[in-house]
Amino acid sequence: MDVSQTMETEEDLLTCLRIKFYHSQQSCKGLYSLLPLGNRIKLQADESLRLGRDAQSCTFALADRRVSRKQLTLQAYRTPDSPEMLFSIQNLSQTVKVYVNGTSLDFLERADLPSKALVRFGEYEILIIREAGEAKQSFEVELELLPVPPSRETCTCEPTTLPVMDTGAHSIPQVQVPLENDETLMSTSLDNPPSSGVSDLL
Template sequence: MNVSQTIETEENLLPCLRIKIYHPQQSTKGLYGLLPLGNRSRHSAEDLLRLGRDNQACTFALADIRVSRKQLSLQAYRAPHSADMLFTIQNLSQKARLSVNSTALDYLERTDLPDKALIRFGEYEMLIFRESGEAKGSFEVEFEVLAAPPSRETCLCSPSVTAIMDTGSSCGLMSFPVTQGPLESDETFIYHS
């Protein structure tokens, strides 16, 4: 057998989870000192990724005592007859709820991670984008810090709708109230009874 037939080929394009994170006090504290900001890290699709305060038990750690030791986990999977690598997200915190778009997760509850998701726990907000790739055995994760909270800029009610939060629409985000402002009607709207 030829050596080139026994060596695994390098995968061309890896799926990637792009995670953009925000905290209101991020400029005054070193909250992200343990995260690999701006660098893509490669992970086996078999491995469970954990985010939390404990840098021994978690793949990614936040230097914040208000974050649970293990806050959340991400796990890759494949659906039958699909080439896409998909992910689930699970709340590992017994004290704090985790919100995924408009769905609140209690301790050990999990849900599928959409292609674009707004994740909230405590005062943290993370915008996660799933980029497709050809790889079957591994994927990448890339962290970036946002200057403003993503919930003020976009609403993720459905994958095809992006609305400005300042319009007063809360988009069903649980336990994160938005002040309802005056509603204006379209002057061209004609009412038919």
């Protein structure tokens, strides 16, 4: 067997996940102090990428007590019909829902990620863009910050400003601060999905 046809080489182009974060308070809080912003990180394709506030159990951690210890995970996979490396997303939090292009994911629910997806939980908006590559054993991740909410850039059907509720606050739901036993508490503040119209994205 020709080993060169089965082994990954240095010349193989790696699939890259560009993960772009936005939070309304990111300019005055150290939310991203634990993230390797601006660097491309190489990860093995058979290992899941976890995001949460626990730096010990997560690949990337957010320094924010409103985020669950293990918030979500991204997992690479392939299908017989496509040579591309694809990804799925799973919500690991019992207290905070995750929204993918407007579709909510409860605890342990999973969804396939398109090549461009708007992921939301709590007050975070994360734009994930997949740049296809040839390599099968590993991929890269590049973390960035966005100066404006990605929902404003990607949603063409909504007005330029977010809807305002009777209280005058933006309609993005507020997340209850998780306690040490946050994975056993059920939040009642996220029963309704955000009303920003992201279901019409992409």
